[in-house]
Amino acid sequence: MTTPAADEAATAPTHVPSGSPGDGAGRQIAVVGAGYMGGGIAQVLGLAGADVKLADVSAAAAHASYDRLLTEAGQFAADGLFPADAVERLTARLQASDSIEEAVAGAEFVMEAVPEQVEIKHPILTRISRANTDAVIASNTSTLSIALLAEAVEGAQRFLGVHFSNPAPFIPGVEIIPHERTSQAATDLAVAIVAEAGKRGAVIKDVTGFVLNRLQYALFTEASRLVEEGVTSAEEVDAIVRTTFGFRLPFFGPFVIADMAGLDVYAACYRSLQQTYPERFATPRALAELVEGGHLGTKTGGGFLPLTAEQVPELISYRNRAYVRLQELLDELGPAPTQPVPAESDGDAAG
Ligand SMILES: NC(=O)c1ccc[n+]([C@@H]2O[C@H](COP(=O)([O-])OP(=O)(O)OC[C@H]3O[C@@H](n4cnc5c(N)ncnc54)[C@H](O)[C@@H]3O)[C@@H](O)[C@H]2O)c1
Numbered sequence: 001m002t003t004p005a006a007d008e009a010a011t012a013p014t015h016v017p018s019g020s021p022g023d024g025a026g027r028q029i030a031v032v033g034a035g036y037m038g039g040g041i042a043q044v045l046g047l048a049g050a051d052v053k054l055a056d057v058s059a060a061a062a063h064a065s066y067d068r069l070l071t072e073a074g075q076f077a078a079d080g081l082f083p084a085d086a087v088e089r090l091t092a093r094l095q096a097s098d099s100i101e102e103a104v105a106g107a108e109f110v111m112e113a114v115p116e117q118v119e120i121k122h123p124i125l126t127r128i129s130r131a132n133t134d135a136v137i138a139s140n141t142s143t144l145s146i147a148l149l150a151e152a153v154e155g156a157q158r159f160l161g162v163h164f165s166n167p168a169p170f171i172p173g174v175e176i177i178p179h180e181r182t183s184q185a186a187t188d189l190a191v192a193i194v195a196e197a198g199k200r201g202a203v204i205k206d207v208t209g210f211v212l213n214r215l216q217y218a219l220f221t222e223a224s225r226l227v228e229e230g231v232t233s234a235e236e237v238d239a240i241v242r243t244t245f246g247f248r249l250p251f252f253g254p255f256v257i258a259d260m261a262g263l264d265v266y267a268a269c270y271r272s273l274q275q276t277y278p279e280r281f282a283t284p285r286a287l288a289e290l291v292e293g294g295h296l297g298t299k300t301g302g303g304f305l306p307l308t309a310e311q312v313p314e315l316i317s318y319r320n321r322a323y324v325r326l327q328e329l330l331d332e333l334g335p336a337p338t339q340p341v342p343a344e345s346d347g348d349a350a351g
Contacts, residue, residue: 024048038113040168055103
């Protein structure tokens with residue numbers, strides 16, 4: 001039976017945050033570590049139709065996670081963030097297990113999402129790999145080397161990183177990180193499961209920080225320096241990021257942005273930046289080579305990406321519509337509640 005709120009959600013024009021029901025049907029998956037990330041991943045995979053068994057530090061913890069995930073799914077559905085029938089679908093697909101061994105038995109894919117400590121992950125990965133000698137095993141680690149974690153896996157060729165972002169139900173991108181000995185079949189299975197969940201997977205190499213955190217932390221380092229140098233406040237850095245180049249990022253990555261700006265323009269900016277910050281802002285070799293070769297981005301029909309001059313009018317039109325629509329969305333949502341809540345005003349004093 002659906003609630004009135006769920007009925008409302010059913011008619012609301014909301015985005016379904018995961019694959020259509022059935023995309024992952026028939027998959028047998030285990031999530032070990034059903035906390036914040038593991039729980040969200042279980043919801044995503046369950047909504048895509050996979051059977052997902054949850055394991056945690058104890059049977060009680062796994063059952064508590066199961067209850068929490070269904071309650072949360074009900075709230076998300078009522079808020080129009082999950083499909084209206086999310087609770088029914090997840091009730092049919094999720095199952096709490098009494099042990100890791102019980103959860104992984106018969107699974108073709110095991111997602112490990114225990115805390116980010118090698119001392120915790122290593123014994124858990126050994127346990128998982130001994131309990132199921134066939135399954136592909138993936139870690140959701142944000143920062144640990146996949147090759148290092150693979151040392152604990154019996155059959156390291158079936159191990160890789162599958163890095164969902166927080167909050168897993170709503171962030172579309174997933175990094176897929178084979179280490180040097182990961183088999184192609186293991187990578188292919190991870191790619192398929194991520195796609196069935198309606199996510200955008202990207203297969204990358206096993207380097208510290210992967211791609212997401214290398215970039216995110218580079219930005220954070222520079223943002224922190226600006227505040228430490230007294231250039232401006234943390235609030236103003238955030239505002240500048242949100243309202244200038246950050247405004248482009250939902251639509252365009254750094255290479256499209258550079259190609260659209262003009263690589264000669266970028267090279268000129270680097271000349272200026274590297275005079276003051278030679279270690280941090282030396283002109284990237286690839287940029288210098290493209291400029292030397294006369295490849296200046298969209299204006300010459302080719303830069304980092306094969307964008308041609310003919311594509312530019314359409315691209316500009318898309319860009320302008322995208323920015324106007326984004327501003328409309330921001331106006332509709334209102335500012336993020338990052339400001340301190342003002343203290344209750346004293347009516348007498350105020351009057
Ligand atoms: N939180 C984030 O923003 C984020 C984003 C991306 C990736 N990650 C990664 O995801 C992983 C999990 O992070 P989280 O934020 O979900 O942590 P969390 O603390 O919310 O969840 C960890 C879960 O693992 C369980 N656990 C602990 N020891 C266990 C054991 N021995 N056996 C079975 N289960 C055990 C805990 O009870 C808990 O439910 C980490 O590797 C983290 O780096 C986190």
